[in-house]
Amino acid sequence: MRRLAVLAALPLLFATACGGGGGEVTASTGASPAGVKVSGAFGKKPQVTFPSGKPPVTSSSQTISAGTGAAVKDGDSVVANLTAYSWDGKTNAASGSTYDDGAPQLIKVDAKLPGVVHKAFQDSKPGGRFLAVVAKDSLTPDQAEQAKSQGADTSIASVYVVDVMGVPTVKAAQGTAADPAVKGVTLENPGGDQAPKLTTKTDVKAPKDLVSKTVITGTGPVVKSGQTLLVHYTGKIWGSGTEFDSSWARGEPAMFPIGVGKVIKGWDQSLVGVPVGSRVLVSIPPALGYGKAGSGDKIKGTDTLVFVVDLLGAY
Numbered sequence: 001m002r003r004l005a006v007l008a009a010l011p012l013l014f015a016t017a018c019g020g021g022g023g024e025v026t027a028s029t030g031a032s033p034a035g036v037k038v039s040g041a042f043g044k045k046p047q048v049t050f051p052s053g054k055p056p057v058t059s060s061s062q063t064i065s066a067g068t069g070a071a072v073k074d075g076d077s078v079v080a081n082l083t084a085y086s087w088d089g090k091t092n093a094a095s096g097s098t099y100d101d102g103a104p105q106l107i108k109v110d111a112k113l114p115g116v117v118h119k120a121f122q123d124s125k126p127g128g129r130f131l132a133v134v135a136k137d138s139l140t141p142d143q144a145e146q147a148k149s150q151g152a153d154t155s156i157a158s159v160y161v162v163d164v165m166g167v168p169t170v171k172a173a174q175g176t177a178a179d180p181a182v183k184g185v186t187l188e189n190p191g192g193d194q195a196p197k198l199t200t201k202t203d204v205k206a207p208k209d210l211v212s213k214t215v216i217t218g219t220g221p222v223v224k225s226g227q228t229l230l231v232h233y234t235g236k237i238w239g240s241g242t243e244f245d246s247s248w249a250r251g252e253p254a255m256f257p258i259g260v261g262k263v264i265k266g267w268d269q270s271l272v273g274v275p276v277g278s279r280v281l282v283s284i285p286p287a288l289g290y291g292k293a294g295s296g297d298k299i300k301g302t303d304t305l306v307f308v309v310d311l312l313g314a315y
Contacts, residue, residue: 033056033061033062033131034055034056034058034060034157035050036048036050036051036159038064038131042128042163043081043165044099045100046083046129046161048083048085048161050085050087050092050159054089054155055087055089055155055156055157056133056135057135057137058135059114059115059116059132059134059135059138060116060132060133061117061119061120061123061130061131061132061133062130063120063124063129064128064129064130064131064161065127065128066125066128067124067125067127067128067164068125068128069126069127070125071123071124071125072109072123072125072126072164072167073109074110074118074122075108075109076109076121076167077106077108077167078109078166078167079104079105079106079107079164079165079168080104080105080107080162080163080165081098081099081104081162081165082096082097082098082107082160082161082163084096084097084159084160085158085159085160086156086157086159087157087159088155102228102260102262103228103256103257104163104228104255104315106252107121114132114134114158116132116134116138117134117160117162120132121162121164124162125164126164126165128163128164129162129164130161130162131159131160131161131162132162133157133159134157134159134160135157136154136155165315166313166315168230168253168312168313170313171193171253171312172192172193172195172310173218173278173312174277175218176216177216178213178215178216179215180213180215182207182211182213184200184202184203184205184206185199185200185202185238185281185283185306186198187199187215187308195232195246195248195249196234198236198308200236200237200238200239200241201239201240202241206238206283206304207285208285209285210269210282210283210284210288211282211283212269212280212281212282213280213281213282214274214279215279215280215281215308216277216279217275217277218274218275218276219275220275220276220277220311220314221275221314222273222274223258223259223276223311224259224272225258225272226257226259227258227259227315228255228256228258228315229257229258229271229311229313230253230313231253231254231256231310232309232310232312233248233254233307233309233310234246234247234307234308235305235306237298237299237305237306238303238304238305238306239304244296244298253312258271258272259272264284264290264305265289266282266288267284269288270284271309275311276311276314277312278310278311279308279309279311280307280311281306281307281309282308283304284304284305284306285304286301286302289303289304
């Protein structure tokens, strides 16, 4: 993963599917759809075996393991690991896996997903695994016509094995915020699910070393190195007050591995060991940020970065 891109959501593997709408949805908790076999433990990359012959023309799904707790609802955002294949009846090649990428995805369960996948999510629970085969019957007439005009092979089915890791319910850190006591930086805590207001426009010199202040202490488990974090955050530049990134502004939290060199060093060094549910203010000097090269048009090699981060989950 690239250091800046890791703060953005990974591209959904589902974007390679036939698309939502159209076709009947067949769900099964017995025999595997169309003879596909799935093996391996939940939380690990699955092994998938395909039957010989052509791929099916009808979409279907199967619950591999049921999971526990409350069922996923329409409209939920779900943390999930996905493994995808293109079932062409020849190579049946893998399309990608979040287990290879190193982090699960946050997926909105709604009608934009292929119909059979949409339903399979709603039949699932955290800790459960399902298999979905998305065949050409999932194409609407308009999608079928467009695919035909582009020369796409609509006989190829998309196959997904999905591990439902959890359904986040907290949208922001909850509690009374302590004064971060970092001269030159102010942080206003509006409470509820609203984004905190971070102000970094100041004449005060930036700290030379990494500064990390927990302003709301969460009650969840302590974050461990190698876990994938679900966070909301805002990043600004010390002195100018320029905002260069914000998951709150995008309206969706971000996910990334922590403590394993997949993000800037300042994040790895400041977020491991913090309880889930916390809000943290972090000031990161250039050497622990993007270095002398900076990043993009907004971050120079001499800039100190300031983040306010809400830790919503660790997986």
